[in-house]
Amino acid sequence: xxTTTPSRGRRRAPTRMERAAGKAxxxxxxxxxxxxxxxxxxxxxxxxxxxxxxEVGGDQRVRDGASASKVPDKVLNGGPILTFRGGKPVxxxxxxxxxxxxxxxxxxxxxxxxxxxxxxxxxxxxxxxLVGSMVSRYPSIVKQMVAQxxxxxxxxxxxxxxxxxxDARIKREMEQTQLALAGAAGxxxxxxxxxxxxxxxxxxxxxxxxxxxxxASGYTSVFVDxxxxxxxxxxxxxxxxxxxxxxxxxxxxxxxxxxxxRSQTMKALPQYIExxxxxxxxxxxxxxxxxxxxxxxxAANGTRAGAxxxxxxxxxxxxxGARPSAAPSGAPAGxxxxxxxxxxxAVGGTGGTQNGTRTISIQQGAHREATxxxxxxxxxxxxxxxxxxxxxxxxxxxxxxxGVAVMSRFGMMLILARRHYRQRNKRRFSWGPTVTRPxxxxxxxxxxxxxxxNTLESLAKSTHPIEIIVVxxxxxxxxxxxxxxxxxxxxxxxxxxxxxxNAGKPAALNNGVRSASYDIVVMMDGDxxxxxxxxxxxxxxxxxxxxxxxxxxxKVGNRNTVIGAWQHIEYVMGFNLDRRMYDLLRCxxxxxxxxxxxxxxxxxxxxxxxxxxxxxxxxxxxxxxxEGWRVVYQEHARAWTEAPASLKxxxxxxxxxxxxxxxxxxxxxxxxxDKGPSGRFGRVxxxxxxxxxxxxxxxxPLIDVFTVYSMIFVDFWASLAMWFAVLGIxxxxxxxxxxxxxxxxxxxxxxxLQQLAYRQMMYLVLIHSSITALTGGRLRWQKLxxxxxxxxxxxxxx
Numbered sequence: 001x002x003t004t005t006p007s008r009g010r011r012r013a014p015t016r017m018e019r020a021a022g023k024a025x026x027x028x029x030x031x032x033x034x035x036x037x038x039x040x041x042x043x044x045x046x047x048x049x050x051x052x053x054x055e056v057g058g059d060q061r062v063r064d065g066a067s068a069s070k071v072p073d074k075v076l077n078g079g080p081i082l083t084f085r086g087g088k089p090v091x092x093x094x095x096x097x098x099x100x101x102x103x104x105x106x107x108x109x110x111x112x113x114x115x116x117x118x119x120x121x122x123x124x125x126x127x128x129x130l131v132g133s134m135v136s137r138y139p140s141i142v143k144q145m146v147a148q149x150x151x152x153x154x155x156x157x158x159x160x161x162x163x164x165x166x167d168a169r170i171k172r173e174m175e176q177t178q179l180a181l182a183g184a185a186g187x188x189x190x191x192x193x194x195x196x197x198x199x200x201x202x203x204x205x206x207x208x209x210x211x212x213x214x215x216a217s218g219y220t221s222v223f224v225d226x227x228x229x230x231x232x233x234x235x236x237x238x239x240x241x242x243x244x245x246x247x248x249x250x251x252x253x254x255x256x257x258x259x260x261x262r263s264q265t266m267k268a269l270p271q272y273i274e275x276x277x278x279x280x281x282x283x284x285x286x287x288x289x290x291x292x293x294x295x296x297x298x299a300a301n302g303t304r305a306g307a308x309x310x311x312x313x314x315x316x317x318x319x320x321g322a323r324p325s326a327a328p329s330g331a332p333a334g335x336x337x338x339x340x341x342x343x344x345x346a347v348g349g350t351g352g353t354q355n356g357t358r359t360i361s362i363q364q365g366a367h368r369e370a371t372x373x374x375x376x377x378x379x380x381x382x383x384x385x386x387x388x389x390x391x392x393x394x395x396x397x398x399x400x401x402x403g404v405a406v407m408s409r410f411g412m413m414l415i416l417a418r419r420h421y422r423q424r425n426k427r428r429f430s431w432g433p434t435v436t437r438p439x440x441x442x443x444x445x446x447x448x449x450x451x452x453x454n455t456l457e458s459l460a461k462s463t464h465p466i467e468i469i470v471v472x473x474x475x476x477x478x479x480x481x482x483x484x485x486x487x488x489x490x491x492x493x494x495x496x497x498x499x500x501x502n503a504g505k506p507a508a509l510n511n512g513v514r515s516a517s518y519d520i521v522v523m524m525d526g527d528x529x530x531x532x533x534x535x536x537x538x539x540x541x542x543x544x545x546x547x548x549x550x551x552x553x554x555k556v557g558n559r560n561t562v563i564g565a566w567q568h569i570e571y572v573m574g575f576n577l578d579r580r581m582y583d584l585l586r587c588x589x590x591x592x593x594x595x596x597x598x599x600x601x602x603x604x605x606x607x608x609x610x611x612x613x614x615x616x617x618x619x620x621x622x623x624x625x626x627e628g629w630r631v632v633y634q635e636h637a638r639a640w641t642e643a644p645a646s647l648k649x650x651x652x653x654x655x656x657x658x659x660x661x662x663x664x665x666x667x668x669x670x671x672x673x674d675k676g677p678s679g680r681f682g683r684v685x686x687x688x689x690x691x692x693x694x695x696x697x698x699x700x701p702l703i704d705v706f707t708v709y710s711m712i713f714v715d716f717w718a719s720l721a722m723w724f725a726v727l728g729i730x731x732x733x734x735x736x737x738x739x740x741x742x743x744x745x746x747x748x749x750x751x752x753l754q755q756l757a758y759r760q761m762m763y764l765v766l767i768h769s770s771i772t773a774l775t776g777g778r779l780r781w782q783k784l785x786x787x788x789x790x791x792x793x794x795x796x797x798x
Contacts, residue, residue, distance in 0.1 A: 066204035084215030094250030108258035132157030132177030139184030153191030163206035182370035183378030287365030432543030442512030445526035458529035474502025506609035538637035548602035548629025552595030587685025595639035615660025659769035
């Protein structure tokens with residue numbers, strides 16, 4: 001007696017199809033993650049670009065008329081240079097017969113280079129208070145500025161009134177600007193000028209604590225004595241007049257090289273320099289003025305001139321590796337010099353090195369050499385901004401082109417769909433003599449036990465004589481037995497069931513074509529049901545000898561769920577409206593697998609259903625065009641199919657479709673240069689498919705991202721109105737498509753949600769498909785889980 005070990009605890013070995021599905025799922029995850037990371041990266045680039053343009057985090061508030069009761073009188077009535085020593089404020093004036101030319105709001109690509117040329121021509125230095133976001137966008141100008149011997153200071157990163165900002169925001173504004181300077185010119189600075197500031201008597205109870213905190217961090221705040229008010233554009237003569245100090249007084253003079261139209265400033269500046277030089281004035285920077293004050297003070301006290309330092313600037317030499325005491329603590333780590341500093345000439349660049357010590361002009365005494373992480377982070381910021389400066393405008397231009405193309409497509413679809421409907425529904429329209437001869441219906445099936453009986457039941461009611469061939473592609477659920485039993489129960493003696501080893505859908509269809517008894521073959525899916533008149537309607541175009549294939553009208557049967565309703569809208573609008581257009585253009589790209597008819601000789605002529613792609617239906621349709629056959633759309637031949645009921649199944653199906661479409665287009669790429677019908681498809685149909693089935697869906701999520709971005713950071717109501725306008729156009733097209741197909745409009749209520757969610761999924765699917773195509777991945781015929789809920793057409797209608 002032989003005993004056997006129970007197999008209850010042993011796991012069944014996976015089948016070949018299960019192993020292929022598992023491998024596909026494993027490959028899918030990293031590609032989905034990559035697609036999400038790509039969308040996240042583009043979103044970050046957009047946010048960075050918006051931040052640079054003060055659209056993200058921008059604050060336009062400006063404080064005016066606040067009390068100054070808590071500000072010391074010696075600050076309000078002091079000079080334009082404010083420092084804090086031991087927590088106590090110290091102000092300095094500009095020496096007599098000395099002008100400190102200061103420029104705010106730059107750099108600007110139009111005006112700042114002009115200012116630099118003027119300063120170089122007259123051998124005059126300037127002090128530029130730079131906006132960090134502009135520095136990061138135009139780093140080459142700042143590099144030239146520093147190399148020319150000018151001094152730079154911080155004007156915040158986004159030009160906000162710091163009196164309204166938190167300590168964290170203030171610190172961020174300063175640090176980010178320092179990083180921008182480090183990346184652009186390799187330096188940081190101790191000079192600061194607050195946006196919307198002017199003379200010291202404008203300091204109030206809200207702004208004074210900001211200056212005090214920055215002073216404690218080592219910053220020197222710089223104000224003005226004389227304001228040219230060039231931003232008012234009063235004319236060249238008034239700008240020069242208002243910028244001229246009284247008598248022989250020294251002055252910190254304010255001009256602007258950005259922030260508006262500065263053409264008057266460009267004309268006034270050379271005349272102003274000539275005028276002041278003629279009056280005996282010399283020009284210096286803020287650090288130069290401080291150095292003059294220090295020298296004069298120590299000379300008056302009988303001390304050695306040039307031996308000391310003031311406001312954090314050294315007039316001597318700092319040993320290599322030493323940290324100057326005035327380095328701002330608010331600056332990023334590494335902002336202090338890595339080497340020493342020596343006093344250079346009156347107007348000079350950063351100079352070279354002397355005995356291993358880097359020389360910095362006294363005119364640039366506020367500069368610190370950026371080293372370490374500060375330098376690297378600064379360069380990273382510059383490169384990131386450079387990417388954003390290219391990517392965001394490029395995306396905006398691309399989206400504009402796509403938007404125009406989509407609107408044009410909608411218009412073309414409406415016009416051609418109406419023409420197609422009117423042409424095909426005329427009373428006198430005819431394809432030719434009525435086709436009454438029998439045809440073969442091929443039903444490829446793999447594990448379709450839930451649906452195959454419903455499919456055969458619908459075919460049993462056909463008003464056209466048919467032969468039915470069910471090709472069981474190695475099912476393991478008894479599909480063939482169920483098919484035979486259903487045929488017997490329905491009294492169908494025209495059904496043949498052919499079993500084959502699992503080889504995929506193309507092989508199953510080819511097996512059916514070889515076994516067909518008639519010259520016209522109708523192909524349908526094993527989860528699809530036909531209306532009684534479907535086959536008769538579908539084969540009538542074959543009365544025209546030029547027609548080689550006919551696409552039917554596929555309908556979603558399980559449309560009473562959210563996902564089903566989304567697909568129902570897509571089938572009616574995206575597929576059937578498209579097919580009307582493609583039919584008239586004679587470049588139909590796809591005959592749906594759920595319902596299509598072919599001349600048997602045409603199928604054999606193109607080599608049958610190819611296994612080269614995952615979209616065998618698209619592949620053979622294009623092949624038909626290339627062989628000169630006409631492919632048409634028959635709207636009255638309706639089939640009801642069970643659409644994927646979950647997002648996972650929908651993903652799997654659309655991934656297969658999109659990837660297969662890419663494969664088919666690549667396979668038939670030579671049609672672009674062909675002549676005749678093949679060239680017509682290559683130069684008309686193929687571009688339309690690439691643009692509207694691949695490129696446009698990839699851009700679709702970016703449209704939503706741009707919309708959300710604009711609603712939050714730019715103009716909420718205008719952006720919302722634009723989004724609803726586009727949605728309205730889509731609804732109009734969808735409603736017209738529903739009218740042509742005599743569908744109920746209630747499903748269109750799901751369209752706004754479809755636009756928000758469905759487009760994002762299709763983006764991920766297309767990115768996934770593109771990556772798979774680039775990496776050369778392959779997938780087998782994937783089986784979707786079916787419920788069998790789509791029964792007779794009457795039950796699915798409505």
